[in-house]
Amino acid sequence: MITKKTNILVTLIINPKYERLRDYLVNIADHFEDTGRTLPMVNNGIxxxxxxxxxxxxxxxxRTSWRNRLAVRIYKASKGKHSYNCAAQLRERGFATxxxxxxxxxxxxxxxxxxYFVGVFSNYHHSLHEAFGMxxxxxxxxxxxxxxxAARLHEEGFLPIACSADNILFDRIDGRYRFSILDTGNMKCGRKVSIQKGCKSLAALQADDAFNTTLIRxxxxxxxxxxxxxxKYFERAKS
Structure with missing residues (x-):
């Protein structure tokens, strides 16, 4: 849907399940500034x-660089739209987000x-960053x-371009750890991820040696x- 709002062109793609929120969503920028609260365990503008x-x-x-904005206008999906589409694909494959x-x-x-990308909060209580102090x-x-x-994500063709501990939420549910991706804007969706690219993504976590050794193994x-x-791939990515 494209509509006019005080000389601003508003584009809205909405999940039909949440059609009842249409009027609220058209004004999401105002709600974001006026009543939005930050997540206590992450610091990423959400x-x-x-x-x-x-x-x-x-x-x-x-706003991004003018080159990227021009690319979005011509052929490239915006990060917000990519987040919406990627979140839907992840859920279709059985991943929590x-x-x-x-x-x-x-x-x-x-x-x-x-x-803006709007989703229903998954309500996992911890970020992977907390693992550093465990x-x-x-x-x-x-x-x-x-x-x-992470291996299953990569096998299914999902790759966080730069893996961030703040962007990975987890909780212990029925005795098992479960994970959820918070922001899908920087995730590639497509072909099976190579071992080299998978290791490069994980190396971006910037953790200590003991953390990395356990993760690599x-x-x-x-x-x-x-x-x-x-x-080898991990060390090459970190150098």
């Missing part, structure tokens, strides 16, 4: 909004556009679970490859 019994997770994508509610864009002119035995179990999760097992091969 805010939470409460409406109609739901907790919405809203990501605002700032926000249920997509809407993509909203406000455009004043050809090159001036602000974008006792070794507890952290090892978490990292082994995460490595298998478990990831190699999950992908069915030699640990030394993963170690």
């Amino acid at each position: 805010r939470l909004l409460d409406v109609d019994g739901l907790t919405l997770c809203v990501k605002h994508y700032d 926000q249920e997509p509610v809407a993509y909203v864009a406000y455009r004043r002119n050809l090159m001036d556009q602000n974008m 006792p070794h035995s507890e952290r090892a179990e978490l990292l082994e679970s995460f490595a298998h999760y 478990a990831y190699a097992v999950a992908r069915g490859v030699n640990e030394a091969e993963c170690q």
